[in-house]
Amino acid sequence: MRPSIRVATSAVGTLVTVALATGCSSSNEAPEATATASQAAPEGSAKEAAAKPSAAAAKTPLVAVGKAGAYTAEDSATKVKTKMEITLNGVKYVGPSEINTTTKPRGQYIVLTLTVKNVGSAEGGFHPYGLMKWEDGQTAEQEASTLETTDAGQDVDATYRPGQSVTGDVVLDVPRKGGRVNFYDGLGAASLTFKLPSA
Known part of the structure; x- marks a missing residue:
């Protein structure tokens, strides 16, 4: 092979090698830079998310006697949602004889x-x-539901069409007077919290 061709071939080979090496090194750096940038973005967004309260973590409405609270109810089978409003008309501590039962409370x-609407x-x-x-403030959540009923009002445990409402009683068995009762419509946070009087 003539020296001029050998030099030209060698120069082309060197250029190809340099181009490939440069391409490889820049392509190696780009994914690392991209990975670093993409890793940094979630950390930043996680910090931002922690700093800002999310809509999902909205505060549970606290309902006192004479007040109403609303929540979004979701049908577990159809996933259809609607807004329900519950008014706490009254709270009364009673003994077994006052609700016509012989079962002693825990x-x-x-x-x-x-009033559910x-x-x-x-x-x-x-x-x-x-x-x-x-x-x-001293005791963790305890199941409070009972099967006991009163003779007053209607049965609030029902399915409601838009605009329908029912007023009735729910009998609970709580460890002691005071505190609060949390109502859960789904698996997440409580939908409503009812504030109970201490006497």
Whole structure:
């Protein structure tokens, strides 16, 4: 091979090698830079998310006697949502004879008189049994539901069409007077919290 061709071939080979090496090194750096940038973005967004309260972590409405609170009810089968409003009309601590039962409470019977209304645009239910839990500053949540009923009002455990409402009693068995009762419509945070009087 003539020296001029050998030099030209060698120069082309060197250029190809340099181009490939440069391409490889820049392509190696780009993914690392991209990976670093993409890793940094979630950390930044996680910090931002921690600093800002999310809509999902909205505060549970606290309902006192004479007040109403609203929440979004979701049908577990159809996933249809509607807005329900519950008014706490009254709270009364009672003994077994006052609710026509011979069953002694584990703690203290309490009657919540509620007005439940569907203020949304789709059918929705209010089903308190097994979904009402009592707590206070000293005691963790305790199941408070009972099968006891009163003779007053109607049965609030029902499915409501838009605009329908029912007023009736829910009898609970709480460890002691005071505290609060949390109502859970779903698996997340409590939908409503009812503040109970201490006497």
